[in-house]
Amino acid sequence: MTAIARARAPRPDPFxxxxxxxxxxxxxxxxxxxxxxxxxxxxxxxxxxxxxxxxKAVPYPGYLHRGVEKLxxxxxxxxxxxxxxxxxxxxPMLNEQAVNMAFEKMLxxxxxxxxxxxxxxxxxxxxxxxxxxxxxTFAMDLGGALGGGTSVFMYCFREREAILDLFExxxxxxxxxxxxxxxxxxxxxxxxxxxxVHRVLGAISDRIDEYEAMLSHPIFLKRTKGxxxxxxxLALELGLTGPLLRASGVxxxxxxxxxxxxxxxxxxxxxxxxxxxxCLARYKVRVVELRExxxxxxxxxxxxxxxxxxxxxxxxxxxxxxAKAGQVYVGIETPRGELGTYLIAGGxxxxxxxxxxxxxxxxxxxxxVVPYVFPGHSxxxxxxxxxxxxxxxxxxxR
Amino acid sequence: xxxxxxxxxREQAFRRLLRERFGVEGExxxxxxxxxxxxxxxxxxxxxxxxxxxxxxxxxxxxxTHFPAVPxxxxxxxxxxxxxxxxxxxxxxxxxxxxxxxRVKLAVGESLPTLVPVFVGADWxxxxxxxxxxxxFEGHPDLRRLMMPEDWEGHPxxxxxxxxxxHAPWR
Amino acid sequence: MSELMxxxxxxxxxxxxxxxxxxxxxxxxxxxxxxxFAGRMQSRMGPTLVGPLGLxxxxxxxxxxxxxxxxxxxxxxxALFNLAPVLTVGFAMGVAAVVPFxxxxxxxxxxxxxxxxxxxxxxxxxxxxMGSWASNNKYSLIAAMRAVAQGISYxxxxxxxxxxxxxxxxxxxxxxxxxxxxxxxxxxxxxxLTGLIAFVIFFLASLAEANRIPFDIPEAExxxxxxxxxxxxxxxxxxxxxxxxxHTLLSSAICAAVFFGGWDGPIAPGLxxxxxxxxxxxVFLTWVRWSFxxxxxxxxxxxxxxxxxxxxxxxxxxxxxxxxxxxxxxGV
Numbered sequence: 001m002t003a004i005a006r007a008r009a010p011r012p013d014p015f016x017x018x019x020x021x022x023x024x025x026x027x028x029x030x031x032x033x034x035x036x037x038x039x040x041x042x043x044x045x046x047x048x049x050x051x052x053x054x055x056k057a058v059p060y061p062g063y064l065h066r067g068v069e070k071l072x073x074x075x076x077x078x079x080x081x082x083x084x085x086x087x088x089x090x091x092p093m094l095n096e097q098a099v100n101m102a103f104e105k106m107l108x109x110x111x112x113x114x115x116x117x118x119x120x121x122x123x124x125x126x127x128x129x130x131x132x133x134x135x136x137t138f139a140m141d142l143g144g145a146l147g148g149g150t151s152v153f154m155y156c157f158r159e160r161e162a163i164l165d166l167f168e169x170x171x172x173x174x175x176x177x178x179x180x181x182x183x184x185x186x187x188x189x190x191x192x193x194x195x196x197v198h199r200v201l202g203a204i205s206d207r208i209d210e211y212e213a214m215l216s217h218p219i220f221l222k223r224t225k226g227x228x229x230x231x232x233x234l235a236l237e238l239g240l241t242g243p244l245l246r247a248s249g250v251x252x253x254x255x256x257x258x259x260x261x262x263x264x265x266x267x268x269x270x271x272x273x274x275x276x277x278x279c280l281a282r283y284k285v286r287v288v289e290l291r292e293x294x295x296x297x298x299x300x301x302x303x304x305x306x307x308x309x310x311x312x313x314x315x316x317x318x319x320x321x322x323a324k325a326g327q328v329y330v331g332i333e334t335p336r337g338e339l340g341t342y343l344i345a346g347g348x349x350x351x352x353x354x355x356x357x358x359x360x361x362x363x364x365x366x367x368x369v370v371p372y373v374f375p376g377h378s379x380x381x382x383x384x385x386x387x388x389x390x391x392x393x394x395x396x397x398r
Numbered sequence: 399x400x401x402x403x404x405x406x407x408r409e410q411a412f413r414r415l416l417r418e419r420f421g422v423e424g425e426x427x428x429x430x431x432x433x434x435x436x437x438x439x440x441x442x443x444x445x446x447x448x449x450x451x452x453x454x455x456x457x458x459x460x461x462x463t464h465f466p467a468v469p470x471x472x473x474x475x476x477x478x479x480x481x482x483x484x485x486x487x488x489x490x491x492x493x494x495x496x497x498x499x500x501r502v503k504l505a506v507g508e509s510l511p512t513l514v515p516v517f518v519g520a521d522w523x524x525x526x527x528x529x530x531x532x533x534x535f536e537g538h539p540d541l542r543r544l545m546m547p548e549d550w551e552g553h554p555x556x557x558x559x560x561x562x563x564x565h566a567p568w569r
Numbered sequence: 570m571s572e573l574m575x576x577x578x579x580x581x582x583x584x585x586x587x588x589x590x591x592x593x594x595x596x597x598x599x600x601x602x603x604x605x606f607a608g609r610m611q612s613r614m615g616p617t618l619v620g621p622l623g624l625x626x627x628x629x630x631x632x633x634x635x636x637x638x639x640x641x642x643x644x645x646x647x648a649l650f651n652l653a654p655v656l657t658v659g660f661a662m663g664v665a666a667v668v669p670f671x672x673x674x675x676x677x678x679x680x681x682x683x684x685x686x687x688x689x690x691x692x693x694x695x696x697x698x699m700g701s702w703a704s705n706n707k708y709s710l711i712a713a714m715r716a717v718a719q720g721i722s723y724x725x726x727x728x729x730x731x732x733x734x735x736x737x738x739x740x741x742x743x744x745x746x747x748x749x750x751x752x753x754x755x756x757x758x759x760x761x762l763t764g765l766i767a768f769v770i771f772f773l774a775s776l777a778e779a780n781r782i783p784f785d786i787p788e789a790e791x792x793x794x795x796x797x798x799x800x801x802x803x804x805x806x807x808x809x810x811x812x813x814x815x816h817t818l819l820s821s822a823i824c825a826a827v828f829f830g831g832w833d834g835p836i837a838p839g840l841x842x843x844x845x846x847x848x849x850x851x852v853f854l855t856w857v858r859w860s861f862x863x864x865x866x867x868x869x870x871x872x873x874x875x876x877x878x879x880x881x882x883x884x885x886x887x888x889x890x891x892x893x894x895x896x897x898x899x900g901v
Contacts, residue, residue, distance in 0.1 A: 014521075014540075015539050015540055028707065028710075030707045030708075030711075036794065037790055037791050037794060038791045038792065052711060052714070052866065061544065061545070062543075062544060062545040062546065062547075065545040065546065067554060067561075069530070069555060070554055070555055070559075070561060071561075073557075074561065139862065140791060141791045142791075142862045142863060143782065143791075143861065143862035143863050147782035147783075147785065147858055147859060147861065147862065147863065148782060148783075148858070148859055148860045148861040148862050149791075149862055149863075150607075150611065150859070151607075151610055151611050151859050151860060154611035154612060154613060155611070155612065158612055214860070215862075217861070217862075219783055219861055219862045219863070219864055220862055222864065222865070222868055223862060223863075223864070223865060223868075234518070236455045236456050236457070236491065237455075237457060237517045237518045237519050238457065238517075238518055238519035239456060239457040239458055239459070239517070239519040239523075240519075241456070245456075245491075250491050251491070251492060252456070252491035252492055252495065254495065256401075256493065257401065257491070257492060257493050257494060257495035258405075258494075258495040258496075258497075259401075325433070326432055326433040327432075327433040327434050327485065327501075328432075328433075329434075329458075329459075329485075329487050329497060329499055331458065331489075331497070338458065338489075340458060340459055340487070342459060342461040342485060342487065344461075344463055355463070356461070356463040356464075356555070358459065358461035360458060360459035360487075364522065364526075365519060365522075367522075368519060368521065368522045372518075378865065378866065378867070379711065379792050379793075380786075380789065380792050380863075380865045380866065381865065382792075383791050383792045397545060398545075
């Protein structure tokens, strides 16, 4: 078996012994990262190259490790929201929702219907922004910083900017919103916001067709079709979720399958599934999700129920919430997959802070696929695959 | 079957499996405790295998927790010894997705058999927990630190690891 | 003045100086143009701050590049590392010598202008390879490997494609080619239309030689950081950058001369026509660059060896037979 054929055999061994690989081969060891244009942050992959074909890839995450889980153990339940904003900095709304849902479940706080409705709406608008950013950076990975890729990138950022403006009108912040809290929301919808949402999302949904047309040319298809195939079995075992899992042919979406917020009221939620598991399938899944999220957002923004936006008493002092000892797990569907929160509450004297908070980032699981898909591809493809995985390093390393 | 019914059926199957084969106390159909079920260390891998076979195919996460020794309230009381807990979460895919989670209690120095042969995704998750909490996973093919630098001393997510612990050359 | 110009040495010196300053200036402002053009394409402004419409931006860029610290990596081969950027601009400028702007405005009216052109663009691979190898950097090494593979491969369809105009006009001199087109019509539409296909292939090959998207595989910022120029700083990097633009500009000029009749055109003077055609081709190149993604190295090779080379090989006999047939009929 030749070197390349062996590397392309199904499911490469991530623990391949490089010494016993092929004594004749002239291997080159190359570091992709930690400072590299296409690693979407600081991430290092050690590549063993035979010519330009990758034989073995060893990823090294952790360059952005900030000890968020440790910090959360020292902060009270109401203080944690702004910290987790910085995890997945492309979709901060959903980070806030994930931890606050776990806290509400643990503390037994009721969330009023208006707040639930708003959370669903914000999650969907945020999903549009996040997928737009992904589309832009993916095109840039394929086309370089000085070419057609940048054009798509600029267009996507222009649309995302409009969404950030929407969020700014709602919360006063463009990025790290701190708008969710235990029991509901902190900022109510301002007057005229719904019309703005319609205007922005309407413009975006028209333009997505243009971007799709811009990317459906033979070069894009050649670069993505059949590149970085992840089979369904591997995806499930690795814990890939979200668009990556659906692109591998598994029909699974927590919004439909384990509904939270008011997703059970949205009857015709379309879940995009592709069976190829390559970069093109992941692109297709995300574009369908983009359209679907726009549709749902426009549906939701028109019938937000009246009522309070926060259940329970307003938060006056940090240590207001006391939890009994217990453990809960809550998972929600972010643009990248299942963002889980495993919360262990201490109870007693330690009742006002989490005893242990484990955040399950979808991107960490997505990067774990690197040693399995990189071998057999060239360095160019490695960049395309990494881009299609949509990793956010803030979330991977926490 | 509606998604809700599907979910209830999965929950039923999970309870039965735990009580009939893995020595969890209680009536076969009685609800499980809110804070998850504790499984014996010896059953850990078998339970994961059984669940994988029965449809819980998506590896979600594992979370290790450190419980430091707690001295008794009165000087005469015995001290609760230091221990660890490792929680594992699996999921079924498709409508009515059900999460199965269980915990394993470990004494100091005890290691937990790895889940890598069943779910390859356990590789990084277990490395992370080993790195941050210091639980040893027996039989793991590549148990290195994942987040912290290779030469880091101690395990930062232990409850007795102070946030301002000095570590050259960083601080 | 006109008597002086009859002396070929003085003529070469004069037009050589004019060419060098002219090409350098045009190159500098073509970067401004490209940035402005790309900016408008991407719904942003492009340079606006330095001078009116940002017109002084190239000067500011040059000043910035000159101020940068000149770094040479410890493990680099100093001599080759420093030589490479000089050679790359030298070879690129060398092509300018034979580009016929008007019947009189050309530095050297070589009888074998086409050969000179092909030889110099073939040599362009060497400085890239030399600089990458001397950098002693793994990204540069991969880039060098890709550059050599790409440069050598695309040399073949380029040579074969330019054979078509040579057969059709029966000369190797670029100025004679234009003169022939003035008499018998531009090659781009002259029967048997092989000129059109040859133009497409020649244009693609010169894109590949100039490392422009979709063929900027050696540079590939998203994969290889900056490819051959990863370790270069300041003006040395600037020279590589300049060579790329000179190459692109001159490729457009040569295409305009060889396939679009050069200075041939009604009313306006010949120079205007030549410059207009070159600029249109350059704008087209820029447009392509900012709309397309990058191919992969092996896909580029496929395109070259499976499509471009066989196509040009088929063009040559067709053109030759038609030319002989037409000459027999007493036509062209």
